[in-house]
Amino acid sequence: MLTRVVALARGQAARGEAEDKSFAMDEESFRTVYEHTARPLWAYLARVSGDAALADDLLQECYCRFLTLSEPPQEDAHRKNYLFRIATNLLRDHWRAIQRHGETPIETADMPSQDREVTNVPLRSDLDRALAKLKPRERQLLWLAYAEGASHREIAKVSGMREASVRPLLFRARKKLMDLIGGTRLENRKA
Amino acid sequence: MKRQHCENEARILEALGQGVAAEALEEPLRTHLANCPSCTEILTLYRLFQIDSQCLCAAAPVPDAGRVWWRARLAAHRAVASQALRPIMIAERFAVAIGSGAAIALLVGTLPWLAGQIVHRKVFSDTIVYSFSLSSLIVSSAVVCLLLMAGALYALWTEK
Numbered sequence: 001m002l003t004r005v006v007a008l009a010r011g012q013a014a015r016g017e018a019e020d021k022s023f024a025m026d027e028e029s030f031r032t033v034y035e036h037t038a039r040p041l042w043a044y045l046a047r048v049s050g051d052a053a054l055a056d057d058l059l060q061e062c063y064c065r066f067l068t069l070s071e072p073p074q075e076d077a078h079r080k081n082y083l084f085r086i087a088t089n090l091l092r093d094h095w096r097a098i099q100r101h102g103e104t105p106i107e108t109a110d111m112p113s114q115d116r117e118v119t120n121v122p123l124r125s126d127l128d129r130a131l132a133k134l135k136p137r138e139r140q141l142l143w144l145a146y147a148e149g150a151s152h153r154e155i156a157k158v159s160g161m162r163e164a165s166v167r168p169l170l171f172r173a174r175k176k177l178m179d180l181i182g183g184t185r186l187e188n189r190k191a
Numbered sequence: 192m193k194r195q196h197c198e199n200e201a202r203i204l205e206a207l208g209q210g211v212a213a214e215a216l217e218e219p220l221r222t223h224l225a226n227c228p229s230c231t232e233i234l235t236l237y238r239l240f241q242i243d244s245q246c247l248c249a250a251a252p253v254p255d256a257g258r259v260w261w262r263a264r265l266a267a268h269r270a271v272a273s274q275a276l277r278p279i280m281i282a283e284r285f286a287v288a289i290g291s292g293a294a295i296a297l298l299v300g301t302l303p304w305l306a307g308q309i310v311h312r313k314v315f316s317d318t319i320v321y322s323f324s325l326s327s328l329i330v331s332s333a334v335v336c337l338l339l340m341a342g343a344l345y346a347l348w349t350e351k
Contacts, residue, residue, distance in 0.1 A: 023263070023264075023267070027257070030256060030260055031256040031260075034256040034259065035256065038251070038253040038256075039247075039248040039251045039253055040244070040248060042247075042248075042251040042252075042253050043244055043247035043248050043251060046247060046251070047243075047247065052252075056252065056254070059253065059254075060254065060259050060262055063259045063263060064259070064262060064263040064266050064267075067260075067263040067267070068263070068266075068267055068270075127239050127243045128243070142236075142240070143240065143244075145204065146233075146236050146237050146239075146240035146241070147240040147241065147244040148244075149204065149207065149208025150208075151201070151205065151208075152201070167196070171196045174232065174233070174236060177236065178232055178235075178236070
């Protein structure tokens with residue numbers, strides 16, 4: 001019986017090897033997709049998470065998941081949206097894991113403090129300081145709408161919320177951010 | 192004063208997203224943009240985010256595409272291998288469970304006999320004296336050692 005099981009496993013492994021040699025796209029097409037999407041995706045992950053190292057990890061994980069899709073989207077816009085969706089899910093999983101381990105809760109997760117080393121990437125801009133005071137979901141919505149120029153429908157698809165909910169949430173996030181930016185500028189002037 | 196959102200926001204954002212500059216917007220929309228505080232706010236934010244995004248994208252330390260490709264292949268290979276080895280893992284665990292159960296049952300069944308072999312009971316006028324024979328102690332220690340060694344070897348083998 002054991003011999004049969006081993007033979008079966010060997011067969012499956014051989015089939016698996018054959019399968020993993022052929023992703024739905026070849027390396028050259030992947031390179032093209034990667035060159036077009038990696039930087040905006042990294043910027044999204046870095047701004048929403050506030051952690052450059054985490055953005056590095058999640059970026060690679062995004063593409064690993066994207067490559068294992070049996071039928072990846074063919075159009076450029078769809079591909080980009082799909083990658084942003086994977087990134088959003090990964091961020092959500094990350095925050096859930098943090099919450100499960102009793103660390104910072106999801107809705108109040110803050111950006112890292114200023115003294116944290118985040119390579120030489122300009123993570124600490126005025127906008128970033130204001131964004132740091134928003135909830136992660138608000139940061140996601142704002143980034144998708146204003147940095148990526150995504151429509152409400154695209155934002156709904158990427159973030160997994162209803163299209164009708166995007167508009168009021170985005171409106172509130174925008175007002176909050178404008179107030180924060182106004183406050184930061186006033187503080188800077190006083191200083 | 193309660194701030195309201197404007198119906199033209201989506202149109203303005205769409206145009207900006209398509210790369211149309213604010214100054215090059217169609218006439219009714221351009222005039223509206225100049226007079227609507229909500230749409231002006233959107234334009235301000237849009238510009239802020241675009242500058243920030245461009246700075247971040249330029250400085251983004253993204254790894255080489257080839258590295259990500261190989262990492263993905265490795266992950267896929269690992270997933271396939273673990274899936275293929277699952278039946279063997281299950282059979283192995285089943286065998287270990289059966290073997291351990293049989294060993295425990297054997298030990299429990301033969302314990303009185305083993306105890307009788309190791310410990311000798313003698314009665315001297317109303318007093319019971321227990322004595323241990325050296326040879327049986329040596330033999331039982333050797334058996335225990337062999338069992339432990341077998342367990343350790345199995346653990347090493349499964350680690351590898």
